[in-house]
Amino acid sequence: MxxxxxxxxxxxxxxxxxxxxxxxxxxxxxxxxxxxxxxxxxxxxxxxxxxxxxxxxxxxxxxxxxxxxxxxxxxxxxxxxxxxAPGGGPPSPLFPGMRALLDDLAARPEVLLGVATGKARRGLDHLCAVHGLEAHFVTRQTADLNPSKPHPAMVLAALAETGVEPRHAVMVGDTTFDVEMARAAGVRAIGVGWGYHDGAALAAAGAERVVASAPELRTAFEQIWEAAW
CATH class of the missing domain: 1.10.150 (DNA polymerase; domain 1)
Incomplete structure (x- = not known):
């Protein structure tokens, strides 16, 4: 690519x-x-x-x-x-296949990864540390630094920080808030079907596709990039 x-x-x-x-x-x-x-x-x-x-x-x-x-x-x-808390239990696990996908994308010099989350920066940094993802994300947009989703501020800040044009960006999320935020910022949106809002709601909000697995998400990236860029 x-x-x-x-x-x-x-x-x-x-x-x-x-x-x-x-x-x-x-x-x-x-x-x-x-x-x-x-x-x-x-x-x-x-x-x-x-x-x-x-x-x-x-x-x-x-x-x-x-x-x-x-x-x-x-x-x-x-x-x-x-x-x-001591013995507080393991951290929230990554969904199946997502670690391999993140590793693959991060290894590609033409692909930059970022986060746009409702979590606070402290919580996000802790999560990245426990999963060994500190080096994967070049931009980390959080709720304590931006207006709440679906306001487009997080996506716009990530675009400004990375210098990537909106037409070369895609937002991946499991809620209509993610999709609406992406659309408001002028970037593509892909919905994932394993999260907290159902696929029909994601599609209705404007997700151009809704995937059911990490391998399907990988395929969606390749298809979008090949067709549009």
């Missing part, structure tokens, strides 16, 4: 890693700490990818700003405690 630099941006939770157990546990602890009943599993997973203020606004619509802020703080504390 030759030609211009390509940029592949990945969402994290639900796309690269299966973090639903950790997210559900931390959310339950946060609501309990604030004296509230935990939201249903489906409700929690539906907001994965949003920044915490936006997520709490959806999960606790009757709460005032002060309570939502306390919920967000309690969630951060619970999530940090999970990974800091």
């Amino acid at each position: 030759s030609g211009p630099l390509r940029l592949v941006l990945f969402d994290v939770d639900g796309t690269l890693v299966d973090s639903q157990h950790a997210i559900l546990a931390a959310m339950g602890e946060a609501f309990a700490a604030c004296g509230l009943a935990a939201p249903a599993r489906e409700a929690v997973l539906s907001i994965v990818g949003l920044s915490l203020p936006q997520a709490m606004a959806r999960l606790a619509p009757e709460a005032d700003d002060g309570l939502r802020g306390r919920l967000a703080d309690a969630y951060r504390e619970a999530f940090f405690a999970q990974r800091s």
Whole structure:
């Protein structure tokens, strides 16, 4: 493959890693700490990818700003405690085939990798460290440095940081927030079917294709690059 630099941006939770157990546990602890009943599993997973203020606004619509802020703080504390506690368990695992795909893409000089995630930078850096991915991503866009998805700021910042044109970039994610963010920034969007929003919703939001496995995602990249670039 030759030609211009390509940029592949990945969402994290639900796309690269299966973090639903950790997210559900931390959310339950946060609501309990604030004296509230935990939201249903489906409700929690539906907001994965949003920044915490936006997520709490959806999960606790009757709460005032002060309570939502306390919920967000309690969630951060619970999530940090999970990974800091002795014997706290293994980190959220990468989905099958994603490590091999990341390694392959990172080895290609014409492909740059990045992240656009609703996680905070501290959480993302920890995840990259435990999975040995520190050198893979040349741009890391996080919720504490940008407006929440689906605002296009994360993608636009990644494009500016790498110097890649929008037509040479693709965003990979598992939620409609990822797809809408990509489309708003003028880049392609590929949905993955193993995350937190179903494939029909991803397609309706504007994903040009929805894949069911890492090998299928690899094929999608090759087809897009060969056809368009």
